[in-house]
Amino acid sequence: MKNLPSLLLIAMLAIGCQSKIETASQAVPEVKSLNGKILLPPQDSPASKAKKDSLLAIARQDFEADPDNLQNIIWLGRRTAYLWNYQDAINIFTEGLKKFPDSPELYRHRGHRYVTIRQFDRAIADFENAARLAEGRPLEIEPDGIPNKLNQPLSNLHFNIYYHWALAHYLKGDFEKADSLYQITMKWSDNPDLMVATADWQYMTWRRLGKNDEAAQLITNIPDTLQLIENDSYYNRLLMYKGLKKPEDLLDFTKNDLDAQLDLVTQGYGVGNWYFYHGELEKATEVFHKILDTEHWSAFGYIAAEADLARREK
Numbered sequence: 001m002k003n004l005p006s007l008l009l010i011a012m013l014a015i016g017c018q019s020k021i022e023t024a025s026q027a028v029p030e031v032k033s034l035n036g037k038i039l040l041p042p043q044d045s046p047a048s049k050a051k052k053d054s055l056l057a058i059a060r061q062d063f064e065a066d067p068d069n070l071q072n073i074i075w076l077g078r079r080t081a082y083l084w085n086y087q088d089a090i091n092i093f094t095e096g097l098k099k100f101p102d103s104p105e106l107y108r109h110r111g112h113r114y115v116t117i118r119q120f121d122r123a124i125a126d127f128e129n130a131a132r133l134a135e136g137r138p139l140e141i142e143p144d145g146i147p148n149k150l151n152q153p154l155s156n157l158h159f160n161i162y163y164h165w166a167l168a169h170y171l172k173g174d175f176e177k178a179d180s181l182y183q184i185t186m187k188w189s190d191n192p193d194l195m196v197a198t199a200d201w202q203y204m205t206w207r208r209l210g211k212n213d214e215a216a217q218l219i220t221n222i223p224d225t226l227q228l229i230e231n232d233s234y235y236n237r238l239l240m241y242k243g244l245k246k247p248e249d250l251l252d253f254t255k256n257d258l259d260a261q262l263d264l265v266t267q268g269y270g271v272g273n274w275y276f277y278h279g280e281l282e283k284a285t286e287v288f289h290k291i292l293d294t295e296h297w298s299a300f301g302y303i304a305a306e307a308d309l310a311r312r313e314k
Contacts, residue, residue: 237270269301
């Protein structure tokens with residue numbers, strides 16, 4: 001086994017190699033929340049897990065056939081992360097960077113997963129490298145790992161670098177830096193779904209900075225009706241900020257499946273912020289705690305609620 005390429009060793013660990021090393025790693029919780037709570041992988045539905053396992057098996061086969069192919073490394077890491085094995089995914093991207101040190105894609109994906117495991121400074125460093133390496137490259141559509149309802153990829157490499165980079169600063173509470181990065185993100189938001197996602201986080205950032213006039217102007221420019229493919233939750237938050245939806249319209253904590261929880265966590269974070277902006281701190285805190293009672297701890301709304309509560313409870 002010592003003669004195998006290092007990436008292949010990591011790949012075997014990521015997909016279920018029956019070894020003492022893997023058994024030991026599985027016994028150690030992979031992620032802790034910002035307040036020290038152990039975050040265990042939630043249970044995917046049998047159908048969802050079977051699909052993810054199948055796609056990971058394909059990614060492994062592709063990698064084993066050509067371990068020096070950049071896309072094979074990226075997809076092995078991405079498919080590993082979709083099964084909640086974030087540290088293994090980070091290891092795969094890290095090993096990939098030894099072969100492709102000038103790949104903004106590897107830095108972008110590793111940075112995303114550093115955000116997931118709450119290592120924001122490492123994420124920021126990766127996004128800085130990704131932005132530097134991607135500078136001057138034309139817009140490049142990034143394929144979806146989990147396709148939307150139309151199976152139509154919407155995001156691009158530059159958008160994903162700046163969007164997640166800004167998010168990492170937002171989660172740290174560095175809203176000034178997040179502001180400047182979201183403004184760059186908007187330049188790469190070349191369709192309504194991306195525009196809505198960026199506008200939503202830009203609005204929340206401006207409200208945290210007290211730039212209420214800019215925030216008000218931003219939502220004024222958001223159409224009252226908009227045809228979207230996948231970012232309805234972000235749009236619902238913007239419509240609530242515009243006064244076209246009520247906070248209670250966006251919350252239903254009786255839903256238990258992971259897909260429904262993702263919408264709930266995303267919309268719920270906006271609701272908590274709405275209460276926060278209006279000085280109803282008790283209600284905001286209550287909503288944030290309800291978000292943390294769900295299992296979808298990899299969602300950005302969950303991490304943001306967690307970060308807000310951690311800052312307040314210091």
